Amino acid sequence: MTGLLATKPRWLSVPELAEEALWLELELTPKPGLVDTLNSGSHRDMDHAMFARSIAAIAPWFSRFAELGSEHADKPAAEQLRLIRPMGMACEQVMYAATGGVNTHKGGIFALGLLCFAAGRVKTATVESLCGEMSDICAGMVARELAGRSGMATAGERQYQQYDLTGARGEAESGFATVRAALAQWNGNLHELLLRLMAVNQDSNLVSRGGMDGLRYVQGYAKALLANGWDRKALIEMDAALIARNLSPGGSADLLSVGWVLAKLPLS
DSSP: OHHHHHHSOOOOOHHHHHHHHHHHHHHOSSOTTSOOSSOOTTOSSOOHHHHHHHHHHHTHHHHHHHHHHHHTTTSOGGGSHHHHHHHHHHHHHHHHHHHTSOOSSHHHHHHHHHHHHHHHHSSSOOHHHHHHHHHHHTTTHHIIIIITOOSOOSHHHHHHHHHOOOHHHHHHHTTSHHHHHHHTTOOSOHHHHHHHHHHHOOOHHHHHHHHHHHHHHHHHHHHHHHHHOOOHHHHHHHHHHHHHTTOOOHHHHHHHHHHHHHHTSOOO
16 A cells, blocks of 8 residues: 555646746747747847756745745735735846846746746636636736836837737736637647747737737747648748747747646646
């Protein structure tokens, strides 16, 4: 009996899954326009080694996000953002210290940090419970932080005012609707999931670098590969095309990590 218990697999917690997701995303190669084991994609200020340092620095914080969520699980969802934000900002500073001031994982900290925080608040971590809790925690975020401002001080605010794009805030408020839709069609291949996300995600990184034309170019390219078939050579060609246009689908990379975490959890 002891031997049977010793070999029984241990299910990973959401914080553990979040860390593993970041490592899997980094190692996935080729990754068009993004840092991988072949090159730095469209990024001149970062590389694989820097991403590895960044993940090692921020990974311990995922359990802290979950613990914070658990500590305040009795408080209404609407009060949670003000509790998690200071921890999120502290985690970002740890990232910047590890990378010399380069933003490698700010989007990942936002999405995965919130996901871990939500995991601390629910009794059982399922796709339905986590995404529902996320949506409740982030309810009204777009209206307050994007629609309600007129200064257009940040890239997110400018993109909302100019193109009605809600970015990472909108995806969080929706309970990761884009990710869940992609997972519903997913065949288990991480490259295929990345392409599905790139085909539909309103990626603010692409808009920042290439405007709406850049976003549509990447979405169209990904849709064509999904429709006509793809292989490693096709992904390497897409990588070259995005690098030539200085386009990086970093938002979709963040959602890929979220998708992998959700794929490891029961639906309900």
